[in-house]
Amino acid sequence: MSEDQPRWLPLSDLRLRRSYKWRAYPADVIPAFVAEMDVTLASPVTRALQDAIAAGDTGYATLDPELAQAVASFQLGRFGWQVDPADVRLIPDVMAGVTELLRRAVPPGSGVVINTPVYPPFFHHIGETRCRVVEAPLARAGSRWVLDLDAVEAAFTQGAAVYLLCNPHNPTGLVMTEEELRQIADLAERFRVLVLADEIHAPLTLAGARHIPFLSLPEAQARGIALVSASKAWNLPGLKCAQLVAASPALRALVRRLPEELVYGAGNLGVIASIAAYRDGGAWLDQLLVLVDRNRRLFADLLADRLPGVGYVPPQGTYLAWLDCAGLELTGEPAKVFLKKGRVALRRGPDFGSVGTGWVRATIATAPEILAEIVERMRAALA
Numbered sequence: 001m002s003e004d005q006p007r008w009l010p011l012s013d014l015r016l017r018r019s020y021k022w023r024a025y026p027a028d029v030i031p032a033f034v035a036e037m038d039v040t041l042a043s044p045v046t047r048a049l050q051d052a053i054a055a056g057d058t059g060y061a062t063l064d065p066e067l068a069q070a071v072a073s074f075q076l077g078r079f080g081w082q083v084d085p086a087d088v089r090l091i092p093d094v095m096a097g098v099t100e101l102l103r104r105a106v107p108p109g110s111g112v113v114i115n116t117p118v119y120p121p122f123f124h125h126i127g128e129t130r131c132r133v134v135e136a137p138l139a140r141a142g143s144r145w146v147l148d149l150d151a152v153e154a155a156f157t158q159g160a161a162v163y164l165l166c167n168p169h170n171p172t173g174l175v176m177t178e179e180e181l182r183q184i185a186d187l188a189e190r191f192r193v194l195v196l197a198d199e200i201h202a203p204l205t206l207a208g209a210r211h212i213p214f215l216s217l218p219e220a221q222a223r224g225i226a227l228v229s230a231s232k233a234w235n236l237p238g239l240k241c242a243q244l245v246a247a248s249p250a251l252r253a254l255v256r257r258l259p260e261e262l263v264y265g266a267g268n269l270g271v272i273a274s275i276a277a278y279r280d281g282g283a284w285l286d287q288l289l290v291l292v293d294r295n296r297r298l299f300a301d302l303l304a305d306r307l308p309g310v311g312y313v314p315p316q317g318t319y320l321a322w323l324d325c326a327g328l329e330l331t332g333e334p335a336k337v338f339l340k341k342g343r344v345a346l347r348r349g350p351d352f353g354s355v356g357t358g359w360v361r362a363t364i365a366t367a368p369e370i371l372a373e374i375v376e377r378m379r380a381a382l383a
């Protein structure tokens with residue numbers, strides 16, 4: 001086995017972790033509610049962090065030119081997107097970037113379009129800036145999730161000022177096509193809408209799908225700002241490092257208006273780990289994607305066998321599973337029932353918008369045995 005092979009950890013190791021995922025619930029609960037992976041770190045990341053600790057390099061973060069260069073090289077190598085390192089800005093995390101951009105880009109009361117069901121903090125952060133959530137729910141084409149461009153256009157027509165685009169999409173795992181993204185760019189141009197493209201899950205695009213960075217489309221550059229991070233794909237969210245990219249004169253000027261202090265929310269270890277991940281973590285990431293691909297299939301088999309009443313469309317990207325539990329006719333909110341009777345913690349569907357009623361989200365970046373145990377516990381909750 002190569003040194004840089006990601007490995008799922010057993011419960012006995014995971015229970016020693018201090019992260020939110022492993023401390024939020026009592027020890028008899030299996031947590032699968034938050035987007036963290038139960039995996040070993042990529043060795044370039046481990047080495048970079050160990051060197052930093054040995055050197056006592058734990059001061060404040062700054063935008064290291066190596067980070068900007070690493071972002072640019074990674075985006076070009078993996079997705080063919082040519083980023084000018086001068087356009088990369090350090091932010092503590094994606095949501096801090098979204099919040100600060102909204103505060104400066106639009107007045108309170110402005111409409112911000114999101115594709116529900118969607119990552120729950122979107123609601124909170126839009127509210128925090130005193131903007132208004134405008135829902136353009138995703139649609140279904142057969143069993144697949146698809147973007148409903150008519151709903152997006154209707155939201156723009158009604159005067160929304162910003163589109164908080166989540167691609168790849170949490171929780172459905174939808175990866176938008178080039179054609180869809182071009183149409184978004186067209187609509188944004190026509191209605192003068194600012195697109196904040198949250199591409200945090202991009203490196204987790206799985207076999208069979210292709211991630212197109214929004215700003216890689218020339219027609220998107222005048223209207224879009226991208227928010228990217230190594231935090232999801234290399235499991236570094238607690239280290240606090242994300243980046244934003246703006247590539248037009250007007251949007252660069254908007255980014256320059258972000259407060260200087262924003263950078264101090266980022267962690268220096270996050271910068272160090274992100275440089276290592278982007279620059280030297282590609283082989284590990286490729287192996288991780290193989291493991292996640294296996295898990296999304298295994299999860300389908302386990303559900304078909306043990307819980308055929310649950311609806312599941314395997315994600316095209318992300319390690320998240322969005323599960324329709326409405327057919328189970330549970331006596332209460334599904335996530336509550338699974339927790340109380342099955343001792344498995346999943347994320348409540350309604351947190352993703354009212355269209356999530358009857359649904360739950362599970363994180364499937366874990367060992368196959370734990371995945372099987374999650375399904376067994378969900379099944380036990382039906383009894």
Ligand SMILES: Cc1ncc(COP(=O)(O)O)c(C=O)c1O
Nearest residue numbers: 035093094095119170198200242
């Ligand atoms: C779509 C999406 N955006 C943003 C975040 C949060 O990112 P950050 O911790 O960088 O704010 C997550 C976390 O899971 C996410 O899924």
